[in-house]
Amino acid sequence: xxxxxxxxALREGLAGALVAAGLALPMLGFRLVDSAQGLSLGTRxxxxxxxxxxxxxxxxxxxxxxxxxxxxxxxxxxxAKAARLRLMAGWALxxxxxxxxFLPFSDRNLVDKATLVLIYVMLGxxxxxxVGLAGLLDLGFVAFYAVGAYxxxxxATGLGWSFWLCLPLAGLFAAGFGVALGFPVLRLRxxxxxxxxxxFGEIIRVILQNWQxxxxxxxxxxxxxxxxxxxxxxMASAPDGHQTFADxxxxxxxxxxxxxxxxxxxxxxxxxxxxxxLRIRRLPIGRAWEALREDEIACRSLGLNxxxxxxxxxxxxxxxxxFAGSFFATRQGFISPESFSFIESAVILAIVVLGGMGxxxxxxxxALILVGLPEWxxxxxxxxxxxxxxxxxxxxxxxxxxxxxxxxxxxxxKGAK
Amino acid sequence: MxxxxxxxxxxxxxxxxxxxxxEVGQGEIVTLIGANGAGKTTLLMTICGNPRATQGRVLLDxxxxxxxxxxxxxxxxxxxxxxxxxxxxxxxxxENLQMGAVVADPRHFSDDLDRxxxxxxxxxxxxxxxxxxxxxxxxxxxxxxxxxxxxxxxxLLDEPSLGLAPLVVRHIFDLIAKINAEQKVTVFLVEQNxxxxxxxxxxxxxxxxxxxxxxxxxxxxxxxxxxxxxxxEGGVQA
Ligand SMILES: Nc1ncnc2c1ncn2[C@@H]1O[C@H](COP(=O)(O)OP(=O)(O)O)[C@@H](O)[C@H]1O
Ligand SMILES: [Mg+2]
Numbered sequence: 321x322x323x324x325x326x327x328x329a330l331r332e333g334l335a336g337a338l339v340a341a342g343l344a345l346p347m348l349g350f351r352l353v354d355s356a357q358g359l360s361l362g363t364r365x366x367x368x369x370x371x372x373x374x375x376x377x378x379x380x381x382x383x384x385x386x387x388x389x390x391x392x393x394x395x396x397x398x399x400a401k402a403a404r405l406r407l408m409a410g411w412a413l414x415x416x417x418x419x420x421x422f423l424p425f426s427d428r429n430l431v432d433k434a435t436l437v438l439i440y441v442m443l444g445x446x447x448x449x450x451v452g453l454a455g456l457l458d459l460g461f462v463a464f465y466a467v468g469a470y471x472x473x474x475x476a477t478g479l480g481w482s483f484w485l486c487l488p489l490a491g492l493f494a495a496g497f498g499v500a501l502g503f504p505v506l507r508l509r510x511x512x513x514x515x516x517x518x519x520f521g522e523i524i525r526v527i528l529q530n531w532q533x534x535x536x537x538x539x540x541x542x543x544x545x546x547x548x549x550x551x552x553x554x555m556a557s558a559p560d561g562h563q564t565f566a567d568x569x570x571x572x573x574x575x576x577x578x579x580x581x582x583x584x585x586x587x588x589x590x591x592x593x594x595x596x597x598l599r600i601r602r603l604p605i606g607r608a609w610e611a612l613r614e615d616e617i618a619c620r621s622l623g624l625n626x627x628x629x630x631x632x633x634x635x636x637x638x639x640x641x642x643f644a645g646s647f648f649a650t651r652q653g654f655i656s657p658e659s660f661s662f663i664e665s666a667v668i669l670a671i672v673v674l675g676g677m678g679x680x681x682x683x684x685x686x687a688l689i690l691v692g693l694p695e696w697x698x699x700x701x702x703x704x705x706x707x708x709x710x711x712x713x714x715x716x717x718x719x720x721x722x723x724x725x726x727x728x729x730x731x732x733x734k735g736a737k
Numbered sequence: 738m739x740x741x742x743x744x745x746x747x748x749x750x751x752x753x754x755x756x757x758x759x760e761v762g763q764g765e766i767v768t769l770i771g772a773n774g775a776g777k778t779t780l781l782m783t784i785c786g787n788p789r790a791t792q793g794r795v796l797l798d799x800x801x802x803x804x805x806x807x808x809x810x811x812x813x814x815x816x817x818x819x820x821x822x823x824x825x826x827x828x829x830x831x832e833n834l835q836m837g838a839v840v841a842d843p844r845h846f847s848d849d850l851d852r853x854x855x856x857x858x859x860x861x862x863x864x865x866x867x868x869x870x871x872x873x874x875x876x877x878x879x880x881x882x883x884x885x886x887x888x889x890x891x892x893l894l895d896e897p898s899l900g901l902a903p904l905v906v907r908h909i910f911d912l913i914a915k916i917n918a919e920q921k922v923t924v925f926l927v928e929q930n931x932x933x934x935x936x937x938x939x940x941x942x943x944x945x946x947x948x949x950x951x952x953x954x955x956x957x958x959x960x961x962x963x964x965x966x967x968x969x970e971g972g973v974q975a
Binding site: 400604607608610611614615617618619620621622623624625626730731 | 785787806807808809811812816817818819823824825826827828829831832835836837839840865883884887
């Protein structure tokens with residue numbers, strides 16, 4: 321502990337470099353070379369050196385900076401000030417999101433990417449109810465997303481119902497599945513709950529994959545109808561008896577309209593999720609979720625029924641995933657079980673955890689980093705995973721308890737400090 | 738008010754209570770003392786329905802509550818402040834108190850809050866602070882205050898002195914006496930700190946290995962040589 325800082329940092333750096341070299345040797349040091357003579361084993365030990373050097377220097381610099389750059393646990397500012405700041409940041413973000421499609425630098429590509437990020441923001445907010453507020457670790461959240469997507473796809477292609485009619489239904493179905501999953505797992509906690517929900521997520525995917533007649537199996541469902549704005553279509557020419565959006569407003573048709581329209585739908589849905597969560601946190605049921613996360617025994621002795629509280633968290637979280645799912649289906653126009661694999665659950669959970677369990681703005685930041693960043697770096701495809709990994713490492717160093725982990729009380733007395 | 742008859746209970750195959758009989762009358766402070774592991778916490782928890790009694794009955798105002806689920810029992814005017822305080826650490830003091838009032842009529846909330854804050858002025862100063870950042874004594878006050886928010890007729894306290902400095906213990910016990918005298922709340926107090934508990938209580942029971950070994954008035958038990966040697970001498974007498 322008492323070693324002089326430089327020496328200690330050098331030692332840390334050396335240790336880091338050795339570990340990196342050890343890991344990099346098999347992963348970076350060798351590669352299969354495909355040549356005319358067939359496969360052969362090539363080496364690139366210079367990469368191993370580089371990796372060791374970068375990690376060693378990084379570790380050295382980090383150790384030197386440790387004094388100034390402690391992982392922060394307690395909020396540095398007062399809680400009231402932090403809450404005000406968060407509120408302002410929230411409004412600023414919302415304002416930016418609403419004006420985004422009309423900003424000078426924005427184009428179709430950006431709006432499209434923002435739409436994708438917003439889907440994950442919404443999913444993150446939905447899962448936040450279950451994991452962040454109620455403290456129930458759910459690794460199968462994607463199942464409800466899938467239920468919502470397939471509900472819409474099947475109702476729209478089978479019965480011809482409109483998006484706006486199917487949206488609430490999809491939410492209800494997903495909530496129903498949430499309750500169905502909730503019942504058997506209510507007694508489980510922590511790791512056990514996580515494993516069972518993980519299984520549930522996979523079961524739903526396997527059913528979707530194999531129930532050929534109903535779900536289309538692995539080939540999925542295609543030509544899912546697009547949403548309309550009060551009956552106005554977003555297409556170049558409308559079928560008989562319908563009008564297009566461009567005609568009605570006397571605009572020249574542009575494919576951008578639909579992209580922007582979809583963007584606003586998901587923005588509205590996401591904001592709805594957010595407002596709902598902010599509101600319900602102040603209501604007895606929301607407070608009960610948080611109390612349950614903190615101490616189940618105390619909750620019981622105060623007269624709360626953990627069963628109904630947990631079920632309501634599952635159901636509501638699932639409902640929002642269902643909304644997001646039907647939006648996903650209508651945006652893509654095509655869905656298949658592949659879109660609902662475990663990795664989606666993992667990404668959504670990572671968003672909630674990195675966002676700082678229970679923090680609404682944290683979820684937005686985490687979604688930007690975990691979904692937006694890789695999308696952005698897709699142009700530089702090969703660096704995508706590096707950006708992803710780098711972001712993770714930085715967050716772990718800088719904010720081990722999540723980007724925004726402090727929690728603002730939901731009630732204050734006037735006049736109290 | 739509370740009557741326990743031949744109560745047996747335990748955890749799975751382990752039996753912790755072997756036929757407990759006791760009674761707490763309206764307006765009394767009754768204490769249950771006993772060594773660590775005697776089964777005191779188990780008794781309180783069984784009264785609250787978790788774990789379930791395997792035999793015997795619990796009567797609250799003459800109604801059999803033995804088979805009711807815990808959250809329903811809490812709605813019958815019985816408040817339980819469990820062992821280890823179990824406040825909600827990430828929630829503010831005010832939110833903790835609010836959670837205590839979930840079974841109460843929301844119209845009473847501000848009255849009840851005033852009542853609890855008058856009793857514990859310390860909490861008043863820390864309303865927006867997180868529960869987990871309070872000192873041990875303040876957390877205990879919060880746990881008791883939270884239990885009082887439901888306007889209970891009967892308050893079950895499980896070792897409120899646990900881990901507190903002697904001076905703080907004395908303060909907490911004074912407050913318990915005050916709650917009983919001024920707010921007409923019947924108190925059933927489980928303690929290892931026999932000296933303070935017996936001084937405070939009207940009556941007491943002594944539990945040994947899941948059975949009631951002795952019963953009597955607080956003063957009687959305090960004077961009892963057996964109790965003196967087992968629970969008092971060499972114990973905490975501050
Ligand atoms: N959750 C549990 N599971 C199994 N045995 C328990 C549990 N809690 C307590 N016990 C056992 O029950 C007995 C009584 O414990 P407890 O009621 O906590 O005693 P006290 O509160 O008097 O210290 C002890 O032998 C203890 O080991
Ligand atoms: Mg105990």
